[in-house]
Amino acid sequence: MQRLTPAIMIQGTGSNAGKSTLVAGLARLLVRRGLKVAPFKPQNMSNNAAIAVDGGEIGRAQAVQARAARVAPSVHMNPVLLKPETDTGAQVIVRGQRTGTLRAKNYLDKKAALLPAVLESFEYLARDADIVLVEGAGSPAEINLRAGDIANMGFAEAADVPVILAGDIDRGGVIASLVGTHAVLEPAEQTRIRGFLINKFRGDAGLFSEGLADITRRTGWPSLGVVPLLPQAAFLPAEDALDLERSASGPASLIIAVPMLSRIANFDDLDPLGMEPGVQLRFVRPGEPIPAEARVIVLPGTKSTIGDLAFLRTQGWDIDILAHVRRGGHVLGLCGGYQLLGRAIDDPDGVDGHAGTVAGLGLLDVTTVMSVDKSTVLSRGVHNATGAPVEGYEIHLGRTQGPDCVRPFVTLDGKPDGAISSDGQVQGTYLHGLFTGDAFRRAWLQHFGVTSSLAYDAKIESALDALADHLENYLDIDRILEIARSR
Known part of the structure; x- marks a missing residue:
């Protein structure tokens, strides 16, 4: 036997x-x-x-x-x-x-x-x-x-x-x-x-x-x-949204606000930012306003883009985000968060809920069309603004196109991905995991006057x-x- x-x-x-x-x-x-x-x-x-x-x-x-x-x-x-x-x-x-x-x-x-x-x-x-x-x-x-x-x-x-x-x-x-x-x-x-x-x-x-x-x-x-x-x-990537409050909350030169969407997904994207001594990562819970002192708002991934768009509006966060941009603040959308930033989300087959089209936040001149085909791929490339190498993965339904895509956030395996508004304040990408790369994170934070001192992979291994x-x-x-x- x-x-x-x-x-x-x-x-x-x-x-x-x-x-x-x-x-x-x-x-x-x-x-x-x-x-x-x-x-x-x-x-x-x-x-x-x-x-x-x-x-x-x-x-x-x-x-x-x-x-x-x-x-x-x-x-x-x-x-x-x-x-x-x-x-x-x-x-x-x-x-x-x-x-x-x-x-x-x-x-x-x-x-x-x-x-x-x-x-x-x-x-x-x-x-x-x-x-x-x-x-x-x-x-x-x-x-x-x-x-x-x-x-x-x-x-x-x-x-x-x-x-x-x-x-x-x-x-x-x-x-x-x-x-x-x-x-x-x-x-x-x-x-x-x-x-x-x-x-x-x-x-x-x-x-x-x-x-x-x-x-x-x-x-x-x-x-x-x-x-x-x-x-x-x-320090290890969390799987349960109950662990979101683990991030550092001490004094820092850069405050980044993250609305806790009802179907928040792949929030471990933000773990490396929460470990940076110069960054204060604030997860904004339902019922709380997005803090006016935040210089950056990150809209994370979501398992239900249309559902969380409605949830976001119910919280009044759409008003906070628009006011943040008017004050000169920056917004980064990751995957589903990127889709939320566009002019519209079209779901002809009801993949994300009921069939139809809903208006997005309108901060990027792009439109997302949902489809049953799902992208699941490991990717690597460069951050177009700085030339820093990036790598990560894509998990998403839908395709996003529009005039702001002529300014892609990254180039992945030779193909453009994401979009940037004409004034550069609002940006989005489908790439998950990009902040785990020390070179990209260092370049991105430097734009906001923060010097990165974190070696992320070494931290995880330790x-x-x-x-x-x-x-x-x-x-x-x-x-x-x-x-x-x-x-």
């Missing part, structure tokens, strides 16, 4: 328990021990996506985990990606390719049909790995979603993968969340969980020893460690190494490997 590739699944007692970060840290730790690691998440729900080397979309967290594992990101690392477009519907991406949009109830009815594709991707990765690190989604305690589950216990049982349950003590109630999860699981699922860990601990862990013992007494699960909160983990060191110190790694090899 062929021996199965070792694998372990990190599930959490809830969303934002730190599963993605734990997998990234374990990936870097095990790679440094000489193992070939494959990260894997069966089903993800996020509007923060990345482009894999094989050309399709995966969750941003899996791209970070691939980097931690020092392997190229693949669509097999996240075979099912759900990108919410409304409160009840999401675009469904299977192995990197858009397959359509489903309402939540329709997806619940059909998700079990995706299990074969999920298992095939898992086996594909396992064939060429020493260990597969699997990340769950949400919580296995969501038993109302258990039927046909492919994200947590449904996958773990189908693939015969042992589970470690992570509890987030920073939110409080961690004992109840771990014991409560045990209480609602089926006996076979309880047994599949081989241990638990406490994440994001603050203070003296020795004071929690009785709590660990009580969790073990009530569940039968051994403790695999207590992981203190690690500040450097905040954070991953610090995370690996941290987990090595506080988790029973040998026991975790023993569990992974027991399948």
